[in-house]
Amino acid sequence: MLTAKSSYKKKKHKNKRNKKENTFSTTVIMGSHLSKQAERRKTIHTEKKALTDLKTSGEQYPGSEYHPSDRKNWMKDLNPEKLHVNQIVWPGTHDSATNKIGFPLITRPFAQCQSLSIYNQLVRGTRVLDIRVQQDRRVCHGILVTYNVDVVVKDVKRFLSETESEIIILEIRTEFGHEDPPEFEKYLEENLGELLIHQDDNVFGKTVSELLPKRIICVWKPRKSAQPKAGSSLWSAGFLKDNWINTDLPSTKFDGNLKNLSEQQPVTARKYFYRVENTVTPVADNPVLCVKPVTRRIHGYARLFIAQCFEKGYADRIQVFSTDFIDEDFVDACAGLTYARIEGKT
The missing domain is CATH 1.20.5 (Single alpha-helices involved in coiled-coils or other helix-helix interfaces)
Structure with a gap:
């Protein structure tokens, strides 16, 4: 015991x-x-x-030495009467409206993908915007929020009022995990109506001058609401496609982008826009979770990507090319290839 x-x-x-x-x-x-x-x-x-x-191995390709004299009007400088929609290499921004997201120095570094306002991105030469919204029409990135989408619309309209021949693709989607804003299709039509280029397969073969004075291809991607109908003033999700590769490894993303692009048809043979994103993003199992230091791993290789597309025979498939923290050289890289296509150098 x-x-x-x-x-x-x-x-x-x-x-x-x-x-x-x-x-x-x-x-x-x-x-x-x-x-x-x-x-x-x-x-x-x-x-x-x-x-x-x-x-x-080199970053030279047809048009690589071209630099627009005025990035705010780079499409105009390339001659709207000669420039076809399917010739354009569209410089885009990823998570475009995140310049003021979250709280400075606290949550912002984890979700900010652009430091410029929408207006200043357009002035710099951006022509494709990626806007994420939640139910109350505020722009968001995951759980973090920023200003109302009205700010985006105001900046877009301001830019277009100051230019004559610049066409933009405005992609607006309901962010993953959020509900669609009520009557959002009606909101877009009421606020952008006179500027909207209607959904039409023939747009891809037209010149910029043939689309004017309409200026915006607006792609609305709701999560649960009905997609825009054929022929409407808004474009449905199938008109702007991509293959998102969720990684913080730069060569993995670079090679994956090349592979996915190789599986696309040439731009002249397809009736949708295809996007490649020159980005890598923070992932949960890595201690570096702030966007900027992670995206720097691939940010400087945009010209290399285009050069490799020529090397591998995929250059005729490049169309929408997007990045975090867009800069002048990225815009020039896209505008240069566009110039080469117009001049028959590709």
């Missing part, structure tokens, strides 16, 4: 043993996690080096 004293000793010994086992398990888990992160850093370094090494 156990005495109270011996029972206490056994219980104390058991607790001590359990504590040691828990400490050992925690150490093993932490060690495994640190080992995994070390391996991730090694992989990222290897993939960054792969792109750096590939860059030595």
Whole structure:
């Protein structure tokens, strides 16, 4: 029969043993996690080096030396009477309306993909906008929110009022995990009506001048509401396609983009816009979760991507090319290839 004293000793010994086992398990888990992160850093370094090494093969392609004299009016400078819609390489922004999302220095670095306003992106040369909304018509990225979509519409209309021949693709979608804004199709038609280019397969073969004075191809992608009908003033989801690759590994994204693009038809043979995104994004199992340092891993390789498309025979398939934190060189890279197509150099 156990005495109270011996029972206490056994219980104390058991607790001590359990504590040691828990400490050992925690150490093993932490060690495994640190080992995994070390391996991730090694992989990222290897993939960054792969792109750096590939860059030595050259970034020249037809039109690569072209620079618009006025990025605000770069389509006009290429002659709207000669420029066909399916010749344009459209520079776009990913998560376009995130310049003021969340709280500065707290949540903003985790969701901000652009530092410029919509108006300033358009002035810089952006021609495809990616806008995510939630039920109350506020722009969002995941769970973080920013201004009302009215701000986007106002900036778009301001830009178009200051230019004559620039055509833009305005993609608006309900963000994943959110409900569609009520009567949003009606809202878009009422606010953009006179500027909207109606859904029509023939648009792809037309020149910019043939579309004027209409200026906006608006693609509305609701999650649950009905898609815009054929012939309406808005375009349905099937007219702007992409193959999203969710990774923070730059070479993986670069190679995946090339592969997906290789499976597309040439721009002259398809009746939809196809987008390639020159971005990598933070993923949950990586300690670096802020957008800017992650996207820098691929940001400088846009010209290399176009050059590789020529190398592999896919250059006639490039159409919408988007990026985070768009800059002048990215716009020039797209405008240059557009120029080469007009001049018959591709």
